[in-house]
Amino acid sequence: MADTPHEVLLSARKITKRFGGLAAVNGVSVDLWRGRIHAVIGPNGAGKSTLTNLLSGDLPPSDGAIHLGSTDVTGWASERISRQGLGRSYQKTNIFLPFSVHENVRLAAQSRDAQQPWNPLRWWRDTRRAGAHNRASSERVDRAIELAGLEARRDAIAGTMSHGEQRQLEIAMTLATEPQVLLLDEPLAGMGVAEAERMVQLLLRIKPGHAMMLVEHDMDAVFALADHLTVMVNGEAIASGTPPEVRADAKVQSAYLGEEH
Numbered sequence: 001m002a003d004t005p006h007e008v009l010l011s012a013r014k015i016t017k018r019f020g021g022l023a024a025v026n027g028v029s030v031d032l033w034r035g036r037i038h039a040v041i042g043p044n045g046a047g048k049s050t051l052t053n054l055l056s057g058d059l060p061p062s063d064g065a066i067h068l069g070s071t072d073v074t075g076w077a078s079e080r081i082s083r084q085g086l087g088r089s090y091q092k093t094n095i096f097l098p099f100s101v102h103e104n105v106r107l108a109a110q111s112r113d114a115q116q117p118w119n120p121l122r123w124w125r126d127t128r129r130a131g132a133h134n135r136a137s138s139e140r141v142d143r144a145i146e147l148a149g150l151e152a153r154r155d156a157i158a159g160t161m162s163h164g165e166q167r168q169l170e171i172a173m174t175l176a177t178e179p180q181v182l183l184l185d186e187p188l189a190g191m192g193v194a195e196a197e198r199m200v201q202l203l204l205r206i207k208p209g210h211a212m213m214l215v216e217h218d219m220d221a222v223f224a225l226a227d228h229l230t231v232m233v234n235g236e237a238i239a240s241g242t243p244p245e246v247r248a249d250a251k252v253q254s255a256y257l258g259e260e261h
């Protein structure tokens with residue numbers, strides 16, 4: 001992929017996911033551009049998580065096509081898509097609580113070249129054997145910790161950290177795989193005002209060089225961060241455009257923003 005600003009790094013065309021009779025995602029198209037944040041918003045059950053799972057390969061689409069750069073990755077498994085340059089955060093579920101920040105990020109970095117699904121214990125064992133591999137990934141680990149603003153917490157045990165710091169750690173772990181495309185699922189969930197502001201600053205810091213999709217319910221953060229917005233309702237994208245365009249859309253106002261704001 002050439003290093004051009006605002007090139008499309010991920011493009012999904014008319015993707016659909018059916019669960020029995022329900023189209024959880026119905027003919028949705030999404031582009032993610034390098035250096036831009038594309039926020040996906042919508043009420044509960046609109047299909048945002050399902051869309052994320054389709055783009056990451058955690059679910060295969062029933063229909064439609066997904067390209068990562070020029071590569072057609074439709075139907076690829078998540079590990080293969082991850083190695084192709086897509087990273088996603090999984091709301092804390094990947095954090096190994098008894099380990100330090102540094103150990104967690106190192107394990108995540110080393111999972112990048114893995115053929116197997118993520119398994120912290122397995123990687124812990126393997127890293128003790130592979131000295132050269134450790135050195136190769138240590139720069140990546142340091143960069144990810146620094147970018148996520150956790151240098152001072154490098155040796156902190158993950159389980160003892162605040163909720164906000166654990167969310168920062170999730171981002172650091174995602175960055176450690178050096179993705180070009182980042183899918184972030186509610187990175188501000190459960191945060192207080194100060195923590196949320198710190199996360200907004202963190203996301204702005206990592207925006208250059210990455211194509212980001214942000215699923216988020218915090219509308220202040222969404223409008224502070226998003227360059228592009230897609231609004232989903234009942235599995236469909238009812239509007240897509242810049243934040244001012246979407247804010248002015250009458251369908252959006254009645255279907256979503258109008259209800260809550």
Ligand SMILES: Nc1ncnc2c1ncn2[C@@H]1O[C@H](COP(=O)(O)OP(=O)(O)OP(=O)(O)O)[C@@H](O)[C@H]1O
Pocket residue numbers: 019022024042043044045046047048049050051
């Ligand atoms: N594995 C599944 N099997 C059956 N139905 C599912 C499955 N996953 C999601 N759904 C349904 O698909 C629809 C969309 O769900 P999804 O979780 O993608 O919405 P969402 O926009 O992420 O909601 P929230 O904001 O609450 O996280 C819902 O009606 C949900 O019940």
